[in-house]
Amino acid sequence: MRRHEWGQWNGQVEGAPMHQASDRLLTTAEVADRLNVSPATLVGWRYKRQGPPAIILSRRAVRYRESALQAWLAEHEAASDGAA
Numbered sequence: 001m002r003r004h005e006w007g008q009w010n011g012q013v014e015g016a017p018m019h020q021a022s023d024r025l026l027t028t029a030e031v032a033d034r035l036n037v038s039p040a041t042l043v044g045w046r047y048k049r050q051g052p053p054a055i056i057l058s059r060r061a062v063r064y065r066e067s068a069l070q071a072w073l074a075e076h077e078a079a080s081d082g083a084a
Contacts (some may be wrong), residue, residue, distance in 0.1 A: 025055070025063040034069070 031052065032039045042053025052072040055063045
């Protein structure tokens, strides 16, 4: 962790990705709706580490950063462009 001059933490962990303060956290239901898949499909993807990156806050509270979902979609869109 980096500390400012008077020993105060600046809120950033070295090496951690930067996210915008306005980056919305989406629920499993919201992501499933956007991807047109069931929430159970997202759970399966998460278990297999195949889906968009998730933030697991607790056993029942899982969130997805909107920016991470967009990046995951763009990555899969680029990968599928060459597949067809």
